[in-house]
Amino acid sequence: MDEIAERFVAQGFGTREKFLEAMKHTALINDWDALAEDNLEGYLFPDTYFVTRDMSEQQMVEAMVANFQKVWTPERLKRAEELDLTTREAITLASLIEKETALASERSLVSAVFHNRLRRNLKLACDPTVIYAVRLVKEFDGVINRSDLELDSPYNTYLYPGLPPGPIANPGLESIDAALYPAKADYLYFVSTNDGRHLFSTSYRDHTQAVAQYQR
Numbered sequence: 221m222d223e224i225a226e227r228f229v230a231q232g233f234g235t236r237e238k239f240l241e242a243m244k245h246t247a248l249i250n251d252w253d254a255l256a257e258d259n260l261e262g263y264l265f266p267d268t269y270f271v272t273r274d275m276s277e278q279q280m281v282e283a284m285v286a287n288f289q290k291v292w293t294p295e296r297l298k299r300a301e302e303l304d305l306t307t308r309e310a311i312t313l314a315s316l317i318e319k320e321t322a323l324a325s326e327r328s329l330v331s332a333v334f335h336n337r338l339r340r341n342l343k344l345a346c347d348p349t350v351i352y353a354v355r356l357v358k359e360f361d362g363v364i365n366r367s368d369l370e371l372d373s374p375y376n377t378y379l380y381p382g383l384p385p386g387p388i389a390n391p392g393l394e395s396i397d398a399a400l401y402p403a404k405a406d407y408l409y410f411v412s413t414n415d416g417r418h419l420f421s422t423s424y425r426d427h428t429q430a431v432a433q434y435q436r
Contacts, residue, residue, distance in 0.1 A: 221261050224390070228280065238277040245278070248285045252292065252307040255386075262311040262387025263288045284390075291393055299400045303335075312383050314391035314399035319348035320410075321418060327398035329420055332405040342408070344377040352388040411435060 225239035246256045249263050256263075264281065265288040271280055292307065300310040313334060320330050337344055347364055353373035354360045369376070375384040391399075407420040409427035413434050421427040 221259060221264065221390075224264055224284075228277075233271060233273075233275075233280065234277040239281065242276075242278040242281040245281070248282065252289075253311075255308055260285060262308075262315055262390055264390045265291060266390055266392050291396065296396065296400060303400065305399075308386065309383055310399055311391065311396070312385075312387045314395040315387035315389040316344070316346050316348060316383075317398050318389050318391040318395040320346065323417065324394055326418055327394055328401060328403040329405060329407060330410065330418070331398040331402035333407045333410055333420065335402045336406065336408050338382065340408075341381055343379075343381050344383070346377045349375050349377040349384050349388055352384075 221240065221243045222236070225236045225243070228234055228239060229236050243260045243264070244258065246253075246258070246260060249256055249260060253263070260281065264284040267284075267287055269280070269283060269287075271283070296310075297307065300307060303310070305313070313331070316334060317327050317330050321327060334344055334346075350364055350368050350371070351360055353371050353375040354364075354368050356373065356375070357371075369378045372379065374380060375388065377384060405420070406422045409421040409424065409430075410418040411421075411427065411430045411434055413419050419430045419434065421430055
C-alpha cells in the first residue's frame with residue numbers, strides 16, 4: 221500500500237498520508253472479506269488508471285477496489301471455494317505468488333509448491349512474507365538476515381505454518397488465476413537461479429543441492 225501511495229504522490233496526485241488513510245476504509249470490501257480489519261492490502265488492483273487532478277485520494281482508492289471487484293468474478297469465487305479457500309485466503313496466496321516470481325511461466329508452478337506444502341502442513345518459508353513482516357516494524361535494508369527469519373510475526377512463514385493472516389501485496393490477474401489453478405506438479409521447493417528464474421524440486425535433497433549451487 222505504501223508503495224502505491226508513493227507512486228501516486230510521485231506523479232503529483234495527493235499526499236501519502238491521505239492515501240494511506242483512504243486505504244484503511246475496509247467497509248469497501250466487507251462483502252468479500254469481513255476479516256479485513258485494518259486496511260485494503262490485496263484489493264488495490266494493479267492496472268493502468270486514468271485519473272484527473274481534481275480526484276481525491278479516496279476516489280482513486282475506490283477506483284482500484286472497484287476494479288478488483290470486476291476481476292473477482294463469481295466464477296473465480298466458486299473456484300476458490302472448490303479449493304476450500306476464502307476470498308482472503310485466495311488473494312493472500314496470490315500475493316505470495318506475485319512477489320515470488322515475475323515470470324508468467326512460473327506462477328502456476330510456484331502456486332503448486334505452496335498448495336502442496338499447505339496440504340502437507342509444511343511451512344511455506346516464503347521470503348517475501350519475511351520482508352513484509354520486517355517492513356511492518358522497521359526499514360528493510362534489502363538483505364534478509366538470520367534475525368529476520370526469527371522475527372516473531374504472524375506474517376513470518378518461516379516460523380508459522382499456513383498462510384499469513386492477510387495479503388502482502390496487491391496481486392495482478394495472472395497471480396490470482398495461478399493461485400486458483402496451480403500446475404499439476406509434485407514440487408515442494410524452489411530456489412532462485414539468480415537470473416529471474418527458479419529451479420523447482422520435489423525432494424529436499426535435490427533442493428539443498430540447488431541451494432548449494434545457486435545461493436552459496
